[in-house]
Amino acid sequence: MSDIDQKCADKIRLEAFMHRFLVFRGQDIPGEEQVRITSLLGSAHEETSTPGREKQNNILDKRLAFLSNDPKEGLLGNGVEGWHSDGNTIDTPHLFTLLYCKKASRLGPTLIVPLKEISDALSEDERNYLEKIHFVSGFNSSIVHPLLYKHPHRNDDTVFLALGSLSGQYLMESEEDGGRKLVQLSKDETQYVMDLLESKLLSANLIFALNYKPGDFLIMNNQAVAHIAGPGTQLPPEVVGVRLIHRSTVQGESKPSKEVKVNYKCAKFSPFDEGYCIFSLKDSVFYPRVGYFDSQPVARQRCKSFNKFADLAAIHSEEWNDLVKSIITEKGHPHWINASNPQGTDIFWGEEKGHFANWDPEQPNDHGGYEDCVVLGPFAKWYDLPCSGPKLHDKANMAPVIVWEDGIRKMLNVYPLCGVPQKHLHIDIDL
Numbered sequence: 001m002s003d004i005d006q007k008c009a010d011k012i013r014l015e016a017f018m019h020r021f022l023v024f025r026g027q028d029i030p031g032e033e034q035v036r037i038t039s040l041l042g043s044a045h046e047e048t049s050t051p052g053r054e055k056q057n058n059i060l061d062k063r064l065a066f067l068s069n070d071p072k073e074g075l076l077g078n079g080v081e082g083w084h085s086d087g088n089t090i091d092t093p094h095l096f097t098l099l100y101c102k103k104a105s106r107l108g109p110t111l112i113v114p115l116k117e118i119s120d121a122l123s124e125d126e127r128n129y130l131e132k133i134h135f136v137s138g139f140n141s142s143i144v145h146p147l148l149y150k151h152p153h154r155n156d157d158t159v160f161l162a163l164g165s166l167s168g169q170y171l172m173e174s175e176e177d178g179g180r181k182l183v184q185l186s187k188d189e190t191q192y193v194m195d196l197l198e199s200k201l202l203s204a205n206l207i208f209a210l211n212y213k214p215g216d217f218l219i220m221n222n223q224a225v226a227h228i229a230g231p232g233t234q235l236p237p238e239v240v241g242v243r244l245i246h247r248s249t250v251q252g253e254s255k256p257s258k259e260v261k262v263n264y265k266c267a268k269f270s271p272f273d274e275g276y277c278i279f280s281l282k283d284s285v286f287y288p289r290v291g292y293f294d295s296q297p298v299a300r301q302r303c304k305s306f307n308k309f310a311d312l313a314a315i316h317s318e319e320w321n322d323l324v325k326s327i328i329t330e331k332g333h334p335h336w337i338n339a340s341n342p343q344g345t346d347i348f349w350g351e352e353k354g355h356f357a358n359w360d361p362e363q364p365n366d367h368g369g370y371e372d373c374v375v376l377g378p379f380a381k382w383y384d385l386p387c388s389g390p391k392l393h394d395k396a397n398m399a400p401v402i403v404w405e406d407g408i409r410k411m412l413n414v415y416p417l418c419g420v421p422q423k424h425l426h427i428d429i430d431l
């Protein structure tokens with residue numbers, strides 16, 4: 001790690017978005033080098049500006065904090081307040097947290113849990129309730145964020161998690177006198193919300209414990225995971241040895257938001273005479289590398305998670321295909337649709353045989369075996385592809401490498417193209 005350049009840091013950034021945290025073992029990273037690496041990943045945050053953080057005497061750089069169980073070595077009692085993502089006391093939570101283990105104690109792990117899965121574990125009733133709740137910082141009551149929001153880079157669901165003393169009294173959206181306002185929850189109600197989140201987190205069976213060895217370097221994509229310093233981290237150095245962690249953070253780039261980047265195109269062509277809307281999830285899913293994208297069943301699930309009445313798009317006529325072409329061409333990538341191609345040029349929408357297709361002249365070709373699902377190329381011609389998506393056995397050609405409609409041979413990831421009856425979209429769209 002110690003001689004990485006910007007190009008390498010850009011790749012690490014993407015890997016950290018994709019895997020959510022990375023651990024590099026056996027590293028030798030002096031403090032100034034950690035600050036340099038941090039600055040390559042984004043804008044390094046001044047650790048000394050963190051509210052509630054004690055002053056440090058032995059500090060090398062404002063962008064570095066020393067966390068320890070020994071007051072001679074660093075600050076005590078950090079990260080044990082409750083499960084949290086870092087930067088919960090400011091408007092734009094940190095993008096990355098970097099923890100370098102200089103000295104390892106026994107029983108001093110950092111525990112890490114992924115947040116999308118915690119959000120996914122909520123029941124419909126729990127989600128409906130929590131969607132209205134806003135987090136309030138326990139250190140600064142002007143810091144308010146939606147509890148459930150979209151990860152700014154991965155675009156998947158995440159949770160603004162900062163439990164225990166990191167939380168103040170939460171707010172709840174309420175419709176009153178025809179307007180929407182935020183009403184403060186009681187301490188008990190806030191505790192109920194925190195207990196609910198913690199119970200999901202503990203029962204998910206997804207906690208990773210990083211039992212440090214000296215030289216471990218952890219990079220967390222902060223809004224994609226929650227973490228906590230394990231209970232043994234504060235045991236006396238005489239009992240478990242000295243624990244010394246060098247911490248730095250990369251500033252966040254945006255305020256947590258529920259907003260998603262999706263444009264709908266709607267029409268009333270047959271057979272959807274009451275209106276049907278099609279949209280791409282290209283900017284709402286995150287595939288950091290070519291070759292890593294969803295299978296057709298997972299892409300279907302992506303549409304349903306986005307809107308429970310949505311599915312991969314159905315395209316029943318040339319009019320629909322033309323409408324879709326304008327969406328896909330703008331995105332420049334192939335997209336899954338809901339069609340299957342069990343044999344020959346046949347198209348099925350579920351059990352029902354279709355009467356329209358827009359195959360590229362060379363398709364369907366069952367290339368390399370059985371290709372029983374259908375994708376639209378970047379210019380809306382149809383291609384067959386295995387429903388399982390990426391060809392994991394062929395690392396060099398995991399995504400489809402095809403001479404696309406423009407005559408250019410390229411390897412491209414496939415994104416979900418979703419469709420939803422217009423009556424389930426509560427937005428005004430002119431047809």
Ligand SMILES: [Fe+2]
Pocket residue numbers: 079084085086227
């Ligand atoms: Fe932390």
